[in-house]
Amino acid sequence: MQFNNRVLAIWNFLGQEIWFTETIRNTWIVMGVLLGLALIVRLSLQHFQTIPKGFQNVVEMIVDVLDKFTMSTMGEKNKSFGPFYGSMFFFILLCNLSGLVGLRPPTADLATTLALALITFFMIQGFALRAKGLRYFKGFFEPIPLLFPLNVIGELANPVSLSFRLFGNILGGVIIMGLYYSMPMWLIKIGIPAMLHAYFDVFAGVLQTFIFVMLSMTFVSSGME
Numbered sequence: 001m002q003f004n005n006r007v008l009a010i011w012n013f014l015g016q017e018i019w020f021t022e023t024i025r026n027t028w029i030v031m032g033v034l035l036g037l038a039l040i041v042r043l044s045l046q047h048f049q050t051i052p053k054g055f056q057n058v059v060e061m062i063v064d065v066l067d068k069f070t071m072s073t074m075g076e077k078n079k080s081f082g083p084f085y086g087s088m089f090f091f092i093l094l095c096n097l098s099g100l101v102g103l104r105p106p107t108a109d110l111a112t113t114l115a116l117a118l119i120t121f122f123m124i125q126g127f128a129l130r131a132k133g134l135r136y137f138k139g140f141f142e143p144i145p146l147l148f149p150l151n152v153i154g155e156l157a158n159p160v161s162l163s164f165r166l167f168g169n170i171l172g173g174v175i176i177m178g179l180y181y182s183m184p185m186w187l188i189k190i191g192i193p194a195m196l197h198a199y200f201d202v203f204a205g206v207l208q209t210f211i212f213v214m215l216s217m218t219f220v221s222s223g224m225e
Contacts, residue, residue: 005109023109030094030106073214074221081217089213092116096170096205099177100197105205108174113167117159120216124158128223136223158219162212169208173200 009020045056063082066089070082095107106112128136140151177196 005104022104023106023112026098026103027106027112029103030091030098033094034090070217073217078221085213085217089209092212093206093209096209097201099174099201104174105170107166108171110163110167113163114159117163120162120219121159123220124223127220131224162215166208166212169204173204176200
């Protein structure tokens with residue numbers, strides 16, 4: 001497993017260099033897997049049954065869990081955010097778990113996590129403006145106008161903290177696993193890598209996915225209140 005984000009190809013377009021990196025390739029792989037799973041689910045459930053059973057029962061259970069998680073975090077009136085955050089959850093989760101198949105997780109690249117965090121940031125601003133109107137800007141001057149710079153910094157700190165938390169935890173696991181696999185003694189590589197992958201890829205991957213999505217939900221719902 002590579003520590004750094006390798007450049008796989010460089011293309012020239014209108015005099016500009018376009019770098020095709022390992023992160024971009026692995027992100028496309030993750031998106032392709034998700035799209036394939038979505039098509040499989042759609043084709044398998046062309047005819048929904050009133051009383052679900054089998055595969056349909058599993059799908060409805062997953063959707064129900066995501067809806068309840070959204071309502072418990074954002075409130076029942078914001079249940080419509082469930083499909084979006086469900087998609088984000090599965091995307092981040094699959095990115096984090098991609099290390100299990102030898103890929104460098106896309107979330108080990110700050111560009112990926114920062115893009116996800118910026119989505120949250122613009123959602124906060126957009127939905128807060130829609131809910132509060134121009135009164136939203138009044139909150140930056142509360143409780144006293146002198147705190148305006150601190151309030152702005154606090155707002156800008158949300159995407160920074162979100163992106164670095166996910167990026168740092170996943171990259172840390174990539175570095176530790178890379179250092180372990182680079183050790184010359186093959187005897188110590190028997191059995192131990194499985195436990196390390198179970199922690200850094202599965203446990204940490206699932207936990208960081210849950211934290212990122214939950215914090216994003218909390219920030220957006222708080223901005224709307």
